[in-house]
Amino acid sequence: MNSKRWIALIVAVVLLVFSLGFRMATSVVTADFEEMFDLQDNKFQQSVIEEGSGTNQIAVLNLDGVIQDSGENSLLDSGGYNHKRFLELLDEAGQDRTVNGIVLRVNTPGGGVVESAEIHDKVVEIQEEYEKPVYVSMGNTAASGGYYVAAPADKIVAHEATLTGSIGVIMESFNFAEFADEHGIDFNTIKSGEYKDIMSSSREMTDDERDILQAMIDDMYGDFVDVIVDGRGMPEDEVRNLSDGRVYTGSQANDNGLVDELGSMDDTIAMMKEDYDLGDARVIEYQKGFGVNQWLGGAVQNMFDSESDVNGIKDMLRESNAPRAMYLYTK
Template sequence: MNKKRWIALVVAVGLFLASIGFQFLTSLATADYETMFNFQDPEDNFGEKVIEKGSGTNKIAVLHLNGVIQDTTPSTLINTNSYNHERFLDMLEKAGEDNRVDGIILRVNTPGGGVVESAEIHDKIVEIQEQYKKPIYVSMGNTAASGGYYIAAPADKIVAHNATLTGSIGVIMESFNFAEFADEHGIDFNTIKSGEYKDIMSMSRKMTDDEREILQTIIDDMYAEFVQVIVDGRGLSEDRVRELGDGRVYTGAQAQEVKLVDELGSLDDTIEMMREDHELENAQVIEYERGLNFNQWLGGTVQSMLGSETDLVGIKDLLRENNAPRAMYLYSQ
């Protein structure tokens, strides 16, 4: 490489580094410094953000559930904004324990997720209703399907948008099968196992009838639990729930017609319904938030610099964390 090419290379690298530095400084200049330097220990309690002022001491807490319900923690610096299961359960617990909170609204926007995680949220909702006698309303966003409906079922009132996709009542378990592809390309799989069914749902061979029957009994048991949750929460008969729960999705309007939801409206409408239903006209409406710890702030800065390319990191993490078949209350297209 001659001298001129070296100079051009050095200039190009310098311009690239200058561009990165400029974007970083721009992020600093446009940041909310009050939040930016409010670094908190991750174990600290949630702060409160007032979204509607009130004249009384009562509060309505709005909790947002966005994304696939799964008990996974973001494993990279960049992926800091995905659903955090433990954090959501902590928010529910805080809203239940806080004597100043007289009503809770869950803003649900999820296609569902894990069976266990959905059950944990459902059980926490029921616990709060029974122990603290607080009304819990659900406001459905774009999607509140499968596990999203599972957690909504025990709510005192379910409000959906006319175009919300909900329902998808059921359980699904899927895996890939590469046996035919492997045969065509001369790929051998070597499996050493301790029992006949240890490699059930293996990707390297066709599933046997016995294995399918075993897994179907598991799915049937989980589906029966889902049905019972709706029977208990919505007051519908088991036969009716099974009729509605064939896996299909409903719009909000359709769901209201079959009594899977109570009302149609937005989050603001849901807040007004709670105010009127429980004499909370003067209540503040708050959301929980955490001050950023340093990793979250730095991750958010890097994310803003890299833009949509960070989505690839999230997808990579999701694939790595879900490389084994599992039963899901999940609506997927």
């Protein structure tokens, strides 16, 4: 075989290898990632906690972390609270005809006013539209927004050492005007209206601004009180006496009527079984699926020395947002 034929053969082999490699890469890019991460078909996962009848089920949903909508596409989603997915979990449990009751395991210091209200409304929707009981089992902390979402439950069960209550609204911001003056830092603010820079960190708040914000907080606080009055069937004056922002232990909350029983998660499930004749029910736990963002979050997290590094970045990004009202227990 002469040199020209050898060259032609080598070129043909190179072209064949290149063609096969290109097809393989295209196939991976267009199809394999969805299958690897199972993004579309299995949005949620179920695990069996207690065996029983598959036609009668109690679904357990875990509400962990600060109730805050940080967006569903964050590259730093390392598996923390995801507001959109939790609402979808509630929808799934409500619509599942094999689920006869729902237990919310609440372990949160609260969070955003709007997000807390959205969960509360979803619980009420499940009770009224699907006629399913919703019980709440409180973990270490179920305070402020955590109590807001628990208030409409058919039964609230707390551990005697649970921290709950903290009923109220808070809005905070930093003020470093004096520091800026001491260090010769000037701020140039151009605004369209007198109150456009309300709660600015670069100057003292005026009395008018404080009155405006206090009126907003009082309105949101009134909504919180109404939620407890409606959910717990308590007189408004009694709720307001309990709602000065303080936290209560589970035992104290049981004494003052904010919770119904003391007990564990297992106790809460047992109560639902007994109350609704679900002794043979299978107990399942609804969990969010594993998505690409969560995988990327884990990959990014491994680039740092510890989990606190990633959480610190997320906290800094969160704190850079404008101040907002929160149903949040802060220490």
